[in-house]
Structure formats: structure tokens, C-alpha cells
Amino acid sequence: MSAPMEVSFSAPPPAPDAACAATAAPLMPPAAAAQTLPPPVAAVSSSPPQQQQAAAAAAVVAPSPADDKVLVSVEVLLHAASAARHEDVQVAVERMLEARCLSYVDGPVPIPADNSFLLENVKRIRICDTDEWVGNRKVLLFWQVKPVVHVFQLSEDGPGEEPSEDDTLSSFNEWALPAKEFDGLWESLLYEVGLKQRLLRYAASALLFTERGVDTCLVSWNRIVLLHGPPGTGKTSLCKALAQKLSIRFKSRYSMCQLIEVNAHSLFSKWFSESGKLVAKLFQKIQEMVEEESNLVFVLIDEVESLAAARQAAISGSEPSDSIRVVNALLTQMDKLKSWPNVIILTTSNITTAIDIAFVDRADIKAYVGPPTLQARYEILRSCIQELLRVGILTYPQGSSVPCILNYSTLEEKKHCPEAAEPHGVFQLSSLLYEAAKLCEGLSGRSLRKLPFLAHASVTNPCCDASTFLHTLIKTAQREVLESRG
Numbered sequence: 001m002s003a004p005m006e007v008s009f010s011a012p013p014p015a016p017d018a019a020c021a022a023t024a025a026p027l028m029p030p031a032a033a034a035q036t037l038p039p040p041v042a043a044v045s046s047s048p049p050q051q052q053q054a055a056a057a058a059a060v061v062a063p064s065p066a067d068d069k070v071l072v073s074v075e076v077l078l079h080a081a082s083a084a085r086h087e088d089v090q091v092a093v094e095r096m097l098e099a100r101c102l103s104y105v106d107g108p109v110p111i112p113a114d115n116s117f118l119l120e121n122v123k124r125i126r127i128c129d130t131d132e133w134v135g136n137r138k139v140l141l142f143w144q145v146k147p148v149v150h151v152f153q154l155s156e157d158g159p160g161e162e163p164s165e166d167d168t169l170s171s172f173n174e175w176a177l178p179a180k181e182f183d184g185l186w187e188s189l190l191y192e193v194g195l196k197q198r199l200l201r202y203a204a205s206a207l208l209f210t211e212r213g214v215d216t217c218l219v220s221w222n223r224i225v226l227l228h229g230p231p232g233t234g235k236t237s238l239c240k241a242l243a244q245k246l247s248i249r250f251k252s253r254y255s256m257c258q259l260i261e262v263n264a265h266s267l268f269s270k271w272f273s274e275s276g277k278l279v280a281k282l283f284q285k286i287q288e289m290v291e292e293e294s295n296l297v298f299v300l301i302d303e304v305e306s307l308a309a310a311r312q313a314a315i316s317g318s319e320p321s322d323s324i325r326v327v328n329a330l331l332t333q334m335d336k337l338k339s340w341p342n343v344i345i346l347t348t349s350n351i352t353t354a355i356d357i358a359f360v361d362r363a364d365i366k367a368y369v370g371p372p373t374l375q376a377r378y379e380i381l382r383s384c385i386q387e388l389l390r391v392g393i394l395t396y397p398q399g400s401s402v403p404c405i406l407n408y409s410t411l412e413e414k415k416h417c418p419e420a421a422e423p424h425g426v427f428q429l430s431s432l433l434y435e436a437a438k439l440c441e442g443l444s445g446r447s448l449r450k451l452p453f454l455a456h457a458s459v460t461n462p463c464c465d466a467s468t469f470l471h472t473l474i475k476t477a478q479r480e481v482l483e484s485r486g
């Protein structure tokens, strides 16, 4: 069967410029605009839960209908040891933002040196999800923006495991979100502009609709996401990163968030006919978690085709009938969970044609995540090179600061006016990187992130001049692409 796919995310990606963005560059507003300074932002936490939910849902960069301002999320990470009240930090950050003339671009906002309260408690302030504006070459200036501040602390508990019946494979891993392990994951995933935003908006809408009690007989949604595409394109990481993001955005509504990563293989019993019961048992545990209404639960099922294998294949005799019981149990349990507002099911698959049509039909978002396009490849490699420069594995001229490789859009612009020279051969380094990215067509995100490591293994010195390294990277890319084509 060929699954009907509604959303395709395979189109080329302009990626956000995160690594070197001068995100808090002071910018003076036009005189007229200066008179319309941003009004004080209502404290989300002091609003009723419904308003909090709506604000969190809307703060996925969208124009605010009330005053035509763009709602931009500002994430504030507290130090692990901070005992400050989130509300106090939120107000302090809002005041700090109001007092400054910022352009809003994804990336960190420096904490003012004279703000001892924030310096003491806050590890990082980051503006998020403005890439759609930046991608369209629009700059968001402070009077156009209404910041929505989300204060959070990372859980350092690590994953908890739930042992399976026979103690061989655990049936699921569980994380308290936002978790230290997933910090920075969202930002590290580079796709076409809009992909991550669409997923975030979808999840926010799904939670808002349920919270507001929209009649499901009239408007139907299931809170099920299916990401499909070739291996190594970041589907699993994107699901985890999405759960982490939502746990931060909805912190004021849901005091606890959990990610349950189901181990599909553990649900197949060696005892014939037992697999369906194992699925039911797992979902029973999930049900207990969602019964606590302040708990937001994300269920991640990787390689969902192994649990939701097409029953047609089983009926035609090529699959054991136990797999039919598993699919039936999965669908029944998912339908039961549907009545709970605080659960989102995230699934991934490499082979959509093997998934049962009834499962595919239940997914609200069926998104194809394809191999990275030239722009995404360039940005993935750029983030790798920037990291090697940061830690000193790649060297640059003595006495100069760490070179900032140009982002894709700037490089494209500079190509047309090369007279605007960049210091320390940055244009030359960026052009070499572009050459490598061009060669890597067809490689997955996973292979691209490995490429600098493989290139380093071919150079003789542990630390290497950046330009020499990029030439080696080009050769490594040629070799890898040849090998991947067999």
C-alpha cells in the first residue's frame, strides 16, 4: 500500500545562522517607531491556565492579532543550583528586554553586567524561532516584537528504564523534560526554513484545541505525528527535540513533562499471542502517567512499522498472525489515549509503505524528512567546523579571534560582491566549505556530522590549520560519496 502523505519537508533548506549571529546587535528604531515602545508583557505565569496555553501556543513566532506584533519566544535557562522563582526571573528578563533596543535574531542574548540577579540565576537567554523572518531577509526590530519569556531548568536525572517481562530488553526509557541530554538538540538540527516551526505550531494547536474542549465530532485531530524518510535524516532526534521544546514552551501549564521512548522490539514476545498483551500493558502504564492532568506526556515510537506492520501483508500470509494482534492492540490503545488532552504520540519510519493504513490515517501530520539540501549541508558542516575552531583542533592566524565562517546566505551575497573582503581569509574558508557541501549531495545528516571526524583521522597532526583541513574535508567528501554510491 502506498501511504498518502500530506506534508512534504524535503524541499531545500535555508538554515538559521546560529553559531556566529550577533543576535543582540543594538539597533536604533526610526523616530516614529520609537514612540511605540513595546508595552509591558503580561506575565504568562500570572494568567489563568487557558491564557497561558494560548500564549504558549501563539509564541511560535506568529503575528499577535491584538497589536500586530510578532510573538517571539525567549528561552531562559536557569543554573542548576538556582532557587529563584520562575516568575521573578521572567519579570526581570522582560524588564531587561524592554530596556534595550534589540534586533530579534535566533541566538543568545548577553546578560547585562550590572544585573546581578540575572547573572546569579541565569545560565543562558536565547531568542528562538525567528528563522522564518530572517530566512525571508526581514529583520525583526524590537518595537515589532512581543517577547514571550519561558523560564526553565534542565533535569539531570538521566533516562529511567522500565524492565520488560523477561528482563532482557526494557520496554521503554523515560526522561523528565526538559532534559540535559536534549539541550541544544533542536538548534543543531538544520532543515528548510519552516519545517521545525510547522511541527511546533501543529503540536501547540493540538494542545490548545484539546484544552479548550473543541468538539472532536466537529473538528478532528489525534495528536499523532509521523515523520518518515531515509535513515539518518534526523527523524528521531527531531521528535526528541520537539518534545523538549514543547516542555519548555508549556512549562507554565504543565508542571511535569515526560518523554517515553518505546522499545518496539521488546514488545514482541517469544510466546505466541503474547505480544498484543505486552502492547496493552505498556499503554496501561502510559495511561497512568497521563491521568495526572499537570503531566504532559510524549510517547516516541521509533521504527513504527515494526509495531504497526501492514495487516494486509499478514493476511496474505507473509507475516505471522501475532503481528496482526500487535497492530490491533496498538490502534485500540492509541484510540483510548485520544481522550486525554495531555499526550502527544511521535512516531518515525524509514518504510512508510510497510505501515498499516489505519495507523497512517490516524496521524495528523505525516511529514517527509528528506536528505539535507545544499544549504542544509553547508550549515551542518559549518556548525562542525565552527566547533572544531572553538576547541582549538583547527587553528587560525595567531592573535586573531576565532574566525566566523560565513552563513550560507551571506556567502551567496559575498560571491556577487567579492570586493567586500572578509578578515582572516574567512571568505576563502567559507568557499572551501561550500565546495565540500556541494560534493556531499545524497549524504544523510548523520553522515555529514561524521565527515569532519573522518577528515581529521586522515591528517597527520592533531591540530591543523583550518584551510588545510577544509581541503582534506573535500577529499574525504569525494571518497564518502563514492563509497555511498557503491
Ligand SMILES: Nc1ncnc2c1ncn2[C@@H]1O[C@H](COP(=O)(O)OP(=O)(O)OP(=O)(O)O)[C@@H](O)[C@H]1O
Binding pocket: 188, 189, 190, 191, 230, 231, 232, 233, 234, 235, 236, 237, 238, 348, 349, 350, 372, 376, 380, 444, 445, 446, 447, 449
Ligand atoms: N538535518 C539535520 N541537521 C543536523 N543534523 C542532522 C540532520 N539529520 C541528521 N542529523 C544528525 O544525524 C544524527 C542521527 O539522526 P537520527 O538518528 O535522529 O536520524 P533518523 O532519521 O531517526 O535515523 P534512522 O531512521 O536511521 O533511525 C543526529 O543526531 C544528528 O546529529
